[in-house]
Amino acid sequence: METGKTLKGGVHLSFDGVHAVTNIVEEMYRNIAATPLPLGKAPNGPAPGIAGLVHGSVRQVTKIAQGCAGWVLDRTAPELDRVWPPGPHREAVIAALNGVCGDHLADTENPLAIDMRLRVLLPAPATPELIDRVDVPTSNAARNHPGAFSNLFDTHREAVELFPQPDAFERATFTPGRRLLIVLHGLSMNDREWTSKQHNHAEALAAKHGYTPVYVLYNSGRHVSVNGRMLCEQLSTLMETWPVPVESITFLGFSMGGLLARSTLQLAQEDEQPWLAKVTRAAYVGTPHHGAVLERGGYWLQRLISLSPYTAPLAALGRVRSAGITDLRHGNVRDDDWQHHDEHEDNADYRVPTPLPAGIKHYAIAATLSQDPGKVSGRLMGDGLVHPSSATGRHKDKALALDFPEGHTRIFYNLGHLAMLHDERVMNQLDCWLGDT
Numbered sequence: 001m002e003t004g005k006t007l008k009g010g011v012h013l014s015f016d017g018v019h020a021v022t023n024i025v026e027e028m029y030r031n032i033a034a035t036p037l038p039l040g041k042a043p044n045g046p047a048p049g050i051a052g053l054v055h056g057s058v059r060q061v062t063k064i065a066q067g068c069a070g071w072v073l074d075r076t077a078p079e080l081d082r083v084w085p086p087g088p089h090r091e092a093v094i095a096a097l098n099g100v101c102g103d104h105l106a107d108t109e110n111p112l113a114i115d116m117r118l119r120v121l122l123p124a125p126a127t128p129e130l131i132d133r134v135d136v137p138t139s140n141a142a143r144n145h146p147g148a149f150s151n152l153f154d155t156h157r158e159a160v161e162l163f164p165q166p167d168a169f170e171r172a173t174f175t176p177g178r179r180l181l182i183v184l185h186g187l188s189m190n191d192r193e194w195t196s197k198q199h200n201h202a203e204a205l206a207a208k209h210g211y212t213p214v215y216v217l218y219n220s221g222r223h224v225s226v227n228g229r230m231l232c233e234q235l236s237t238l239m240e241t242w243p244v245p246v247e248s249i250t251f252l253g254f255s256m257g258g259l260l261a262r263s264t265l266q267l268a269q270e271d272e273q274p275w276l277a278k279v280t281r282a283a284y285v286g287t288p289h290h291g292a293v294l295e296r297g298g299y300w301l302q303r304l305i306s307l308s309p310y311t312a313p314l315a316a317l318g319r320v321r322s323a324g325i326t327d328l329r330h331g332n333v334r335d336d337d338w339q340h341h342d343e344h345e346d347n348a349d350y351r352v353p354t355p356l357p358a359g360i361k362h363y364a365i366a367a368t369l370s371q372d373p374g375k376v377s378g379r380l381m382g383d384g385l386v387h388p389s390s391a392t393g394r395h396k397d398k399a400l401a402l403d404f405p406e407g408h409t410r411i412f413y414n415l416g417h418l419a420m421l422h423d424e425r426v427m428n429q430l431d432c433w434l435g436d437t
Contacts, residue, residue, distance in 0.1 A: 163234055225263050369383060
């Protein structure tokens with residue numbers, strides 16, 4: 001993302017934060033001034049007296065300052081883009097921000113909001129620096145050791161857009177193949193972060209088995225089903241314009257990316273998309289098919305803060321959690337799973353049973369921090385974010401349980417969530433499941 005757009009979006013979001021904090025402070029002043037009971041009902045309306053006038057003045061000054069900052073950035077953006085080009089570290093920060101509040105960014109048309117794109121990783125052009133000047137530390141020690149960041153990002157390839165802009169087709173280093181691997185990242189991540197410790201499962205599968213990896217970059221703060229609909233449409237157009245006949249399509253999703261894969265396949269099934277007939281396999285790595293414990297904890301913390309009028313205004317901070325994050329509470333993949341209730345107020349599981357689409361071989365990999373099956377830590381924490389029962393689709397309600405065939409699930413011990421991206425055991429299992437032609 002260009003520097004000018006990044007700064008404009010950052011300034012816009014900062015002023016949004018100032019407005020939100022102003023509201024929280026005014027509500028706390030109003031509630032304290034009303035001296036309600038500790039668990040009583042909070043009053044309504046603005047703060048009384050001078051406090052109300054002060055907070056109103058703060059909002060007006062903030063609005064004027066925001067307009068002035070936007071005017072300056074509009075005129076300096078081209079020069080900023082030339083002097084400070086974007087790089088992988090900036091992309092990672094923006095992706096993380098989209099995971100936290102990407103729905104707000106999209107709703108407010110903030111330039112930081114990520115638009116869905118399909119990209120491929122191609123050999124990076126020969127340049128003196130593989131890491132851009134903006135993102136590297138300025139210390140001499142760091143500059144003398146560029147390998148310090150080699151574990152964070154792919155330093156040998158660059159992400160080139162395939163759709164909507166067909167930039168990759170103009171590169172001599174890109175050869176469209178007949179076996180597509182649709183690769184979907186997790187929450188607060190981007191497509192470049194499939195590379196972990198200079199290993200990339202998708203690229204390893206491609207080198208060994210002739211896949212063409214197509215990476216999906218998406219705003220992970222939006223609802224899974226919203227992203228699923230966009231991806232379904234983009235894949236439909238991509239298949240119509242792909243320069244060689246497609247023999248097969250395989251989905252590979254990590255964490256939230258697995259939910260996005262299921263949502264996309266479900267929508268393609270409902271819309272009778274022609275490309276669905278080409279899908280032969282789907283692999284889900286660390287996917288919270290039935291939700292993640294941390295998001296459920298976030299809901300109860302928000303509700304607890306809301307109980308007292310003295311702390312209730314702080315509950316607004318809990319609502320910063322994006323739609324994508326709240327989807328992870330139970331594993332929403334359809335519009336109907338979230339459209340008919342407020343997930344910040346209602347913790348019930350309203351999911352419509354969504355079985356794995358027929359005619360496709362489905363596989364699931366789970367992990368646990370436990371050293372062996374009997375450890376308490378594994379039963380409580382799973383891989384630190386997702387429990388193995390959720391990642392393998394097990395559920396006490398048979399209508400919601402996912403019917404993975406015998407031998408199509410694996411649980412790896414002594415393994416954390418993000419470490420699955422470079423773990424040799426995970427790679428070998430994917431190779432076994434997705435490697436045969």
